[in-house]
Amino acid sequence: MTAVVKYVTFLALAALSLMSCDNGKSLQRYLVDKQQDDRFLKVDIATSLFQNDDANLTEEEKEILSTIKKINVVAYPMKAGKEAEYESERAIALAIIDQDQYKTLGKVKSNNMQMTMKYMGEETAIDEVIVFASGPEKGFGVFRLLCDDMRPDQALKLMKTMERGDLNLSEIRGIGKMMEDLNW
Secondary structure, eight states: OHHHHHHHHHHHHHHHHHHHSOOSOOHHHHHHHHTTOTTSEEEEEEGGGGOOTTOOOOHHHHHHHHTEEEEEEEEEEOOTTOHHHHHHHHHHHHHHHTSTTSEEEEEEEETTEEEEEEEEEETTEEEEEEEEEEETTTEEEEEEEEEEEEOHHHHHHHHHHHHHTOSOGGGSTTHHHHHHHHTO
């Protein structure tokens, strides 16, 4: 009888373990999965590439950039006849970044483009910033910035720097082609 009790206890613990696992898909898993998907444009960037003498950045903006360790970008360009597929992929990406662990920093809407900035980590020490940009004519992109204790005010300033166009992403190999393909 003790063998049966042990067996039932083992099965119960195994079932509890499986139920307690998070069934939500992570952004990291999504980005890794899309690396092999030819429908997506993807690039990983070392942030040292942003820090050149030609950049029109203030000292504060340079300090903010120094808190970013790496950037992962995955983009899905809009193609004629693929609207349903686009909406499906966009919904998957949005469902991931709408999870509770990602807190909203801000949203911007202009020229048929919407941009949402979220973060993960503590309010005083952000570990990850996610920028989701989409437009019905161009497609969508997910930018994941791995950070080293960035503050929310710094993330918002970075967003404004991007809006101003002072970060010239087109000069970085891979990003230039991606932006060209998306017409961003």
